[in-house]
Amino acid sequence: MPQYFTLQEANEALKTVRPLMDEIQAIREKILANQPEAWPAIEKSAGNGGNKALSRMVDDFEKLDSLIHQILDTGAQIKDINIGLLDFSAMRDGREVYLCWKYGEGDIAFWHDLDAGYAGRQPIDSF
Numbered sequence: 001m002p003q004y005f006t007l008q009e010a011n012e013a014l015k016t017v018r019p020l021m022d023e024i025q026a027i028r029e030k031i032l033a034n035q036p037e038a039w040p041a042i043e044k045s046a047g048n049g050g051n052k053a054l055s056r057m058v059d060d061f062e063k064l065d066s067l068i069h070q071i072l073d074t075g076a077q078i079k080d081i082n083i084g085l086l087d088f089s090a091m092r093d094g095r096e097v098y099l100c101w102k103y104g105e106g107d108i109a110f111w112h113d114l115d116a117g118y119a120g121r122q123p124i125d126s127f
Helices: 007-048 052-073
Strands: 077-080 085-092 095-102 110-113
Touching: 007 052, 007 085, 007 095, 052 077
Parallel strands: none
Antiparallel strands: 077 085, 085 095, 095 110
């Protein structure tokens, strides 16, 4: 059974989540910046036992994995890591909905039905 958040609880969880998401986005940018040089190294290393550049990237991926798990441990659901989109399960009028937050936003300002997704976000004042 999912953990349900009140709006206040979800905003409180963001105090933990924001710095983690800052780190995730920084690592994501670093990985993307190294992607052009990494792919040929990946292809070569598959048959020859490894590559120094790839070994350095392993640390980034391990840190990324740790950060993702720390966010998930708060009860938040990561919906899109590229834009830093998170949902917090909540109850509205007896049905499950999501309180929705995107990296760079302040407090939670949107919610949506489970099947509506990001495109169906509604202002929190209608929550």
